[in-house]
Amino acid sequence: xxxxxxxxxxxxxxxxxxxxxxxxxxxxxxxxxxxxxxxxxxxxxxxxxxxxxxxxxxxxxxxxxxxxxxxxxxxxxxxxxxxxxxxxxxxxxxxxxxxxxxxxxxxxxxxxxxxxxxxxxxxxxxxxxxxxxxxxxxxxxxxxxxxxxxxxxxxxxxxxxxxxxxxxxxxxxxxxxxxxxxxxxxxxxxxxxxxxxxxxxxxxxxxxxxxxxxxxxxxxxxxxxxxxxxxxxxxxxxxxxxxxxxxxxxxxxxxxxxxxxxxxxxxxxxxxxxxxxxxxxxxxxxxxxxxxxxxxxxxxxxxxxxxxxxxxxxxxxxxxxxxxxxxxxxxxxxxxxxxxxxxxxxxxxxxxxxxxxxxxxxxxxxxxxxxxxxxxxxxxxxxxxxxxxxxxxxxxxxxxxxxxxxxxxxxxxxxxxxxxxxxxxxxxxxxxxxxxxxxxxxxxxxxxxxxxxxxxxxxxxxxxxxxxxxxxxxxxxxxxxxxxxxxxxxxxxxxxxxxxxxxxxxxxxxxxxxxxxxxxxxxxxxxxxxxxxxxxxxxxxxxxxxxxxxxxxxxxxxxxx
Amino acid sequence: xxxxxxxxxxxxxxxxxxxxxxxxxxxxxxxxxxxxxxxxxxxxxxxxxxxxxxxxxxxxxxxxxxxxxxxxxxxxxxxxxxxxxxxxxxxxxxxxxxxxxxxxxxxxxxxxxxxxxxxxxxxxxxxxxxxxxxxxxxxxxxxxxxxxxxxxxxxxxxxxxxxxxxxxxxxxxxxxxxxxxxxxxxxxxxxxxxxxxxxxxxxxxxxxxxxxxxxxxxxxxxxxxxxxxxxxxxxxxxxxxxxxxxxxxxxxxxxxx
Numbered sequence: 029x030x031x032x033x034x035x036x037x038x039x040x041x042x043x044x045x046x047x048x049x050x051x052x053x054x055x056x057x058x059x060x061x062x063x064x065x066x067x068x069x070x071x072x073x074x075x076x077x078x079x080x081x082x083x084x085x086x087x088x089x090x091x092x093x094x095x096x097x098x099x100x101x102x103x104x105x106x107x108x109x110x111x112x113x114x115x116x117x118x119x120x121x122x123x124x125x126x127x128x129x130x131x132x133x134x135x136x137x138x139x140x141x142x143x144x145x146x147x148x149x150x151x152x153x154x155x156x157x158x159x160x161x162x163x164x165x166x167x168x169x170x171x172x173x174x175x176x177x178x179x180x181x182x183x184x185x186x187x188x189x190x191x192x193x194x195x196x197x198x199x200x201x202x203x204x205x206x207x208x209x210x211x212x213x214x215x216x217x218x219x220x221x222x223x224x225x226x227x228x229x230x231x232x233x234x235x236x237x238x239x240x241x242x243x244x245x246x247x248x249x250x251x252x253x254x255x256x257x258x259x260x261x262x263x264x265x266x267x268x269x270x271x272x273x274x275x276x277x278x279x280x281x282x283x284x285x286x287x288x289x290x291x292x293x294x295x296x297x298x299x300x301x302x303x304x305x306x307x308x309x310x311x312x313x314x315x316x317x318x319x320x321x322x323x324x325x326x327x328x329x330x331x332x333x334x335x336x337x338x339x340x341x342x343x344x345x346x347x348x349x350x351x352x353x354x355x356x357x358x359x360x361x362x363x364x365x366x367x368x369x370x371x372x373x374x375x376x377x378x379x380x381x382x383x384x385x386x387x388x389x390x391x392x393x394x395x396x397x398x399x400x401x402x403x404x405x406x407x408x409x410x411x412x413x414x415x416x417x418x419x420x421x422x423x424x425x426x427x428x429x430x431x432x433x434x435x436x437x438x439x440x441x442x443x444x445x446x447x448x449x450x451x452x453x454x455x456x457x458x459x460x461x462x463x464x465x466x467x468x469x470x471x472x473x474x475x476x477x478x479x480x481x482x483x484x485x486x487x488x489x490x491x492x493x494x495x496x497x498x499x500x501x502x503x504x505x506x507x508x509x510x511x512x513x514x515x516x517x518x519x520x521x522x523x524x525x526x527x528x529x530x531x532x533x534x535x536x537x538x539x540x541x542x543x544x545x546x547x548x549x550x551x552x553x554x555x556x557x558x559x560x561x562x563x564x565x566x567x568x569x570x571x572x573x574x575x576x577x578x579x580x581x582x583x584x585x586x587x588x589x
Numbered sequence: 590x591x592x593x594x595x596x597x598x599x600x601x602x603x604x605x606x607x608x609x610x611x612x613x614x615x616x617x618x619x620x621x622x623x624x625x626x627x628x629x630x631x632x633x634x635x636x637x638x639x640x641x642x643x644x645x646x647x648x649x650x651x652x653x654x655x656x657x658x659x660x661x662x663x664x665x666x667x668x669x670x671x672x673x674x675x676x677x678x679x680x681x682x683x684x685x686x687x688x689x690x691x692x693x694x695x696x697x698x699x700x701x702x703x704x705x706x707x708x709x710x711x712x713x714x715x716x717x718x719x720x721x722x723x724x725x726x727x728x729x730x731x732x733x734x735x736x737x738x739x740x741x742x743x744x745x746x747x748x749x750x751x752x753x754x755x756x757x758x759x760x761x762x763x764x765x766x767x768x769x770x771x772x773x774x775x776x777x778x779x780x781x782x783x784x785x786x787x788x789x790x791x792x793x794x795x796x797x798x799x800x801x802x803x804x805x806x807x808x809x810x811x812x813x814x815x816x817x818x819x820x821x822x823x824x825x826x827x828x829x830x831x832x833x834x835x836x837x838x839x840x841x842x843x844x845x846x
Binding site: 057058061065068069137138140141143144145146147148 | 640641642662663665666668670672674676677678680681685689690692693694695
């Protein structure tokens with residue numbers, strides 16, 4: 029009996045494919061084995077946080093693309109409509125692939141398993157690139173099918189436009205995929221192995237910041253770029269407009285030069301993934317860059333934390349959480365870009381709003397609204413992110429360390445976790461703004477605003493703390509937990525919007541501000557205590573599970589997923 | 590004919606730290622050599638270079654005549670390596686993991702199934718063969734790693750603390766297995782802190798200290814050189830390991846602070 033061959037195997041069995049693979053140094057047999065392995069691992073969620081997130085991100089991308097397709101009803105020109113969609117597709121894919129590729133191409137754990145096996149670098153890279161192309165195959169249609177069909181209502185659009193649109197989107201996506209790999213190749217060439225992860229992280233942070241910066245700083249650049257033939261999405265627009273009455277309207281020779289130069293740069297980058305690729309990635313495990321020496325100036329803070337939490341375990345929790353917030357790779361990748369982005373927004377709000385006092389002397393009107401009314405709520409949203417991500421880590425096996433916490437000392441431990449967030453986010457931020465507030469609005473108003481804002485931000489943090497479900501940095505990221513976090517974030521945004529309105533109303537009277545501030549502070553204390561109780565209970569359960577050993581934990585995880 | 594393993598003036602630098610300062614040694618075919626040294630001496634780094642997992646900064650390293658890192662894929666084909674820290678795909682079962690490794694190493698399917706079945710039985714993990722590796726204890730993982738290293742009947746075995754986490758019975762079995770492999774003419778480089786195993790299994794010892802090779806010879810020649818009766822005494826003298834009493838009393842004092 030013969031087993032039917034899959035389309036993939038048929039393609040790989042072509043003489044031409046085999047010849048090409050041989051020329052590129054790809055061992056077809058090992059390539060197949062690796063593809064099968066990656067498929068099994070994806071199915072079994074080895075790539076936690078990638079496979080799961082990709083599906084939910086794809087559904088988010090679909091919703092946004094449907095919303096964008098509504099633009100078609102405003103009857104823009106086909107060219108502008110296509111440019112908008114290509115720009116959106118390319119940016120979105122850049123964001124997704126940068127993250128996915130970092131997980132795929134810089135997976136030091138995987139390299140440690142495979143580095144001593146006889147696998148040539150090109151074979152491994154080819155398997156990884158195929159994985160990225162599969163991601164592309166998922167995202168491009170999800171983001172473009174509805175808008176492409178919606179474009180048929182635009183003037184001068186011919187019936188086959190959806191096909192050329194999808195072709196253009198696929199080419200653009202392919203370009204982005206190669207660009208991302210090219211960028212990683214450049215990093216591989218020029219960045220020492222131990223610094224690769226950090227370099228990639230900062231690149232991801234920069235890309236994540238683009239939407240937040242675009243209005244204020246990038247708008248003029250983007251407007252100029254949209255008209256330039258030198259930029260990639262204009263080239264693919266020309267493909268999308270093939271056979272349409274609208275034309276791309278730019279000289280092809282410029283695009284040709286741009287394509288050649290970009291391809292050259294990408295090829296140079298891709299050649300960075302040479303035969304020693306697996307070796308380079310596994311070298312990332314060999315050690316990390318030496319940590320900067322710091323002078324210990326925290327004795328006073330430690331004394332304070334010890335006093336506030338009531339036990340050394342509180343101090344331990346404070347130090348541990350603080351360090352992990354800075355160093356945990358999962359947290360840095362998932363939460364840090366968002367936190368930084370919101371801090372930039374916060375700075376923007378302060379710069380714009382500091383000259384307009386939030387204290388309103390006249391009646392209710394839009395003019396009496398100061399950007400500083402958003403400040404406490406924005407800080408509250410910043411509190412949501414670390415709380416939502418606090419339980420997760422890339423190294424959940426380290427969680428055994430918590431089994432040494434005495435059960436009767438859990439409350440100080442939980443307080444220590446809370447303080448590790450409250451001190452830097454709420455206290456430190458307000459210490460930074462107190463002097464400008466006093467300077468511009470006078471001591472009374474300045475101090476009162478800071479009091480109110482700190483109380484509100486503390487309440488937000490206390491509410492967000494309810495989201496923390498287990499020991500900090502102790503669990504692998506899972507779909508179910510990610511969904512809880514997402515729901516918590518949406519709720520948090522709604523509450524934040526509500527509080528902006530309430531604050532605007534309250535700031536018409538100083539007495540009201542004092543009263544509201546006091547109530548908020550009291551609420552913050554009560555909610556925080558409830559959060560401590562809840563977390564303490566959950567940690568108790570988790571510690572019992574941890575003491576039962578990894579086998580039991582694994583079964584628990586399986587049941588949940 | 591070339592040596593099974595040849596290392597000449599091998600230097601390895603990481604950031605600003607030089608882990609190996611130009612060590613030189615070789616292993617002939619069929620030799621079983623112990624690699625000793627204190628923590629951080631450079632033993633694992635040497636092994637990783639020989640497995641093609643780390644690129645040497647300078648000097649020559651070759652395995653079975655294949656120069657590293659240029660011919661690392663060829664060298665990896667003849668090496669069986671048990672790493673110090675077990676890297677495994679945790680969501681695969683033991684059977685799947687070994688099948689994957691065997692197929693990478695181009696073992697025929699029929700022979701592969703038989704080999705896996707026998708090795709898992711020998712290492713007493715046959716019952717757990719269909720369980721995911723995430724549920725395995727440290728010792729069981731180690732057994733899977735040893736089985737993975739032996740699957741393709743390698744000519745050269747590089748073992749980095751292979752007995753870590755193993756129970757007494759399994760340790761004894763592995764020691765006997767190594768002796769049998771040596772008799773079969775396999776070349777074995779065995780890195781360990783457990784001196785009695787090295788003393789029992791190996792016919793030659795290399796000692797690395799602070800990135801330098803400070804001793805290379807048979808056990809008897811090293812005992813003669815240092816006037817020590819046991820390998821432990823030889824090791825203490827060569828690595829200038831001081832008397833432990835002052836350190837012990839300092840640790841006790843620190844505990845009581």
